[in-house]
Amino acid sequence: MPTYIRIExxxxxxxxxxxxxxxxxxxxxxxxxxxLSLARFEAEGDRLISEGRRVGVRLASDEQVEALAYDxxxxxxxxLDFPKFRDGRAYTNARLLRERLGFKxxxxxxxxxxxxxxxxxxxxxxxxxxxxxGSNAQExxxxxxxxxxxYQRAADGRAPAFAERER
Amino acid sequence: MYQxxxxxxxxxxxxxxxxxGQVARRLAGEITEDQFKPIRLMNGLYLQLxxxxxxxxxxxxxxxxxxxxxxxxxxxxxxxxxxxxTTRTNLQFHWIKLADTPEILDQLASVxxxxxxxSGNCIRNVTSxxxxxxxxxxxxxxxxxxxxxxxxxTFHPEFSFLPRKFKIAITAAPKDRTAAKVHDIGLVxxxxxxxxxxxxxxxxxxxxxxxYVGPTIREFxxxxxxxxxxxxxxxxxxxxxxxDNAFKARIKILVAALGKEEFARQxxxxxxxIGDSTDLPDTELARIRGAFAPKxxxxxxxxxxxxxxxxxxDPAFARFVRNNVKPHKKPGYAIVDVSLKAIGDTPGDASAxxxxxxxxxxxxxxxxxxxxxxxxxxxxxxxKLDDLPVVHAALAAAGLATPNINLISDIIxxxxxxxxxxANARAIPIAQHIAEKFRDQxxxxxxxxxxxxxxxxxxxxxxxxxxxxGILGVDKKGEEFYQLTLxxxxxxxxxxxxxxxxxxxxDRVADAVDTLVDVYLRERQGDERFLDxxxxxxxxxxxxxxxxxxx
Numbered sequence: 009m010p011t012y013i014r015i016e017x018x019x020x021x022x023x024x025x026x027x028x029x030x031x032x033x034x035x036x037x038x039x040x041x042x043x044l045s046l047a048r049f050e051a052e053g054d055r056l057i058s059e060g061r062r063v064g065v066r067l068a069s070d071e072q073v074e075a076l077a078y079d080x081x082x083x084x085x086x087x088l089d090f091p092k093f094r095d096g097r098a099y100t101n102a103r104l105l106r107e108r109l110g111f112k113x114x115x116x117x118x119x120x121x122x123x124x125x126x127x128x129x130x131x132x133x134x135x136x137x138x139x140x141x142g143s144n145a146q147e148x149x150x151x152x153x154x155x156x157x158x159y160q161r162a163a164d165g166r167a168p169a170f171a172e173r174e175r
Numbered sequence: 176m177y178q179x180x181x182x183x184x185x186x187x188x189x190x191x192x193x194x195x196g197q198v199a200r201r202l203a204g205e206i207t208e209d210q211f212k213p214i215r216l217m218n219g220l221y222l223q224l225x226x227x228x229x230x231x232x233x234x235x236x237x238x239x240x241x242x243x244x245x246x247x248x249x250x251x252x253x254x255x256x257x258x259x260x261t262t263r264t265n266l267q268f269h270w271i272k273l274a275d276t277p278e279i280l281d282q283l284a285s286v287x288x289x290x291x292x293x294s295g296n297c298i299r300n301v302t303s304x305x306x307x308x309x310x311x312x313x314x315x316x317x318x319x320x321x322x323x324x325x326x327x328x329t330f331h332p333e334f335s336f337l338p339r340k341f342k343i344a345i346t347a348a349p350k351d352r353t354a355a356k357v358h359d360i361g362l363v364x365x366x367x368x369x370x371x372x373x374x375x376x377x378x379x380x381x382x383x384x385x386x387y388v389g390p391t392i393r394e395f396x397x398x399x400x401x402x403x404x405x406x407x408x409x410x411x412x413x414x415x416x417x418x419d420n421a422f423k424a425r426i427k428i429l430v431a432a433l434g435k436e437e438f439a440r441q442x443x444x445x446x447x448x449i450g451d452s453t454d455l456p457d458t459e460l461a462r463i464r465g466a467f468a469p470k471x472x473x474x475x476x477x478x479x480x481x482x483x484x485x486x487x488x489d490p491a492f493a494r495f496v497r498n499n500v501k502p503h504k505k506p507g508y509a510i511v512d513v514s515l516k517a518i519g520d521t522p523g524d525a526s527a528x529x530x531x532x533x534x535x536x537x538x539x540x541x542x543x544x545x546x547x548x549x550x551x552x553x554x555x556x557x558x559k560l561d562d563l564p565v566v567h568a569a570l571a572a573a574g575l576a577t578p579n580i581n582l583i584s585d586i587i588x589x590x591x592x593x594x595x596x597x598a599n600a601r602a603i604p605i606a607q608h609i610a611e612k613f614r615d616q617x618x619x620x621x622x623x624x625x626x627x628x629x630x631x632x633x634x635x636x637x638x639x640x641x642x643x644x645g646i647l648g649v650d651k652k653g654e655e656f657y658q659l660t661l662x663x664x665x666x667x668x669x670x671x672x673x674x675x676x677x678x679x680x681x682d683r684v685a686d687a688v689d690t691l692v693d694v695y696l697r698e699r700q701g702d703e704r705f706l707d708x709x710x711x712x713x714x715x716x717x718x719x720x721x722x723x724x725x726x
Contacts, residue, residue, distance in 0.1 A: 094213070095336065155330070159326045173180070173459070
C-alpha cells in the first residue's frame, strides 16, 4: 500500500485509504472504493455507482478534467497522475477542477509525487497525496507550510501578497 | 526603484531556508545527485564542466549599489573574483562550491537578491528596457509591469512545471532594447487612440535550434487585463505544449504548429473563461508604480559648460560620449553605457573591483541606479552632464570606458566550451580575436553599428541568429568550426539571419569578419548600417569575398 497523506483541518496527516487503485486489466474488484482509469470509468462507472460503490477516477496527464464535467457530482475523488514530476499538466487540471468545475471531493496527487512539489500542489487544490519519495506526513506538513506568503490567487483561497498589503 | 517589503523579503528568506535543508540532505547522502538535480535547478545551480555555476537573478536588470557590492563580495569570497553578466541580465558565478551555496543564498537574500527561477521549466527573469525611467522615448515605465510580473510569476503554483523554460520581455519604447520579438512572450506598451494604455502581445519568438520571430496575437490588450491574459497564454501552453521532445517543447513550436490565428483563438477562448478574477487590482499597480516614480531630478540647463569644455579638450572623452552616452528625458542629464567589452577581455565579465567602482559611481553620481543590458553591458541611467567627465575618468581607470557600445567589438558571446558542458566550440576567444582586429577605435567608429553575436552551440545562448553577423560554433569530427549568418536582428526590426556558406575553421573566423566588413564599406550607400547594406545587397557580395579567399 502506498503512503496516503490527507489534508485534514489544514494539516497533512497519514490517513487510512478507503480506495484502491484498479488497473484496467483486473476483472475482480476488491470491496470498498475503487479508482478507475477514465476509459474504464466511462465503460463501467454507471454500473458500479448504481451498485452503491464509491468510485474515483484517475486521469492521465494528457487527459483533461473537462471530460468529467458532467460526472463530477457522482465521483468521490479525482486522482491526477504525474508520470514524471516535471509534467505539470496536472496542476492545471487540479486548478480547473476546483475553480471552474467547482469539485468539492478529494483531489489526489499520484505518480511521481515529491515533497518538493507539496506547496504548488496544495495551492492548485490537491488535498491528498501518494508520495513517491518515501517522505512521511510530518515532512509533508513542514513542506506545506514552508512559505509564509504567496503572490497569486489560486484554488486554495490564500490571500496573495497584494491582498495582504491592503489590510 | 522598487523596495522589497516584509512580504517580498519573507519569500526570499523562506526560499533560502528551504534550499539550506535540501543541500544538507544532499551533502549527508540522503538524496542522490539525480534526485538533487531538479532541486538545485530550481535554485539556479548548474553543474558545469569544472564546477557548480550559480545564476543569480537580476529582476528586469535593475540593481542598487548595495546589491552590486554584495555581488562583488560574493565574487571575491566564493568565486575567483569575478562574475559574468548574461544575455538574460542575470549574473553567473562559475566557480561555486555546493557547500557554500546556502550561505550565498542567505547573503543574496539579505540584499533582496536570489536565484529563484533562473533555471528549470518555469517563467524566468523578465527582461525590460535598460533605459526605463530615463529615456524620453517610452510611453510608460515598463519596470512597473516587470515588477508586477516578477511577483506574479514567482512560485506560480500552476506554471512552475511547463513543457520548457519561458521568457518574457517588456518594452515601452519604439527602439527595442529587449529583443522582445525573440521571446516566448514579447510585450510592447502601446496607446490606443483614446489614450488608453495597453500591450501589443507577441508570442512564440525564440532562438535555439528553430529560430522564430514572434507573431503578434493581439494588437492591443488593455493594460489592466495583462495578468488574466498571461494566464490564458500559459494555460494553453501548459496543456498543449509538446512534452515528448525537449527540443520541440518551447511555445514557439506550439504557435508554429497551430498557426498564430488558431493559437490566438485558443488563448482568447480560455481568457473569456478566466474573466478578470486573476487581474491585478489597480491599487497594487499603483503601489508598484509609486516605487518607480520619477527621481527627484534637479532643474538643470540643457547645456553643461563643464561637459562641453571636457569634450572639446579630451578626444577620448569625446569618443566615449559619441558612443556610450545617450540622451536623457531630463535636461542636463544623460544615460551612460558602461562597456563590459574591453578589448581582449571576456564579454560580460566584471571583476569584483569593477562592480564596486560602478556601485560607487551609481551612489555618488547616478541616483543609486544600475542596469544590466541583455547585450551584457551595464548602464548608469541618470548621470548629470556636469558629472560626466569625472564619471568617465573613474570608469576608464577601471577598464570600463571602452567606447564601443553597438560597435563591432560590443560582442555578445555565450560562455562556450571554456565553461559549458553543452558547447561544441569556444565562443569567448573568437570574440577576443575579432575585438583585437578592430582595436583601432577610429576604424570601428567608421564601421558604425554592427552587432556580432556568438554561440558555442545550437542552443544559441549567444543569440547568433539575430546578430548582424552571427557566429555559431559547430563540431566537425572533433574540431571547432564556425558557421556565419548574416542579416539577423533582435531589435524592433527582428529578423533571423541567413547562413553565409560552409563553416570555417577556428583560425579563419576573425579574418572572415574583417572581409565582411571590407565588403560592407565598399558597398555601403549613404549612412547605411551593415545591416541595411546587407538587406539591400543580399548575401552574394559577402559570400563571394569570404569564400574567394578559401580557394
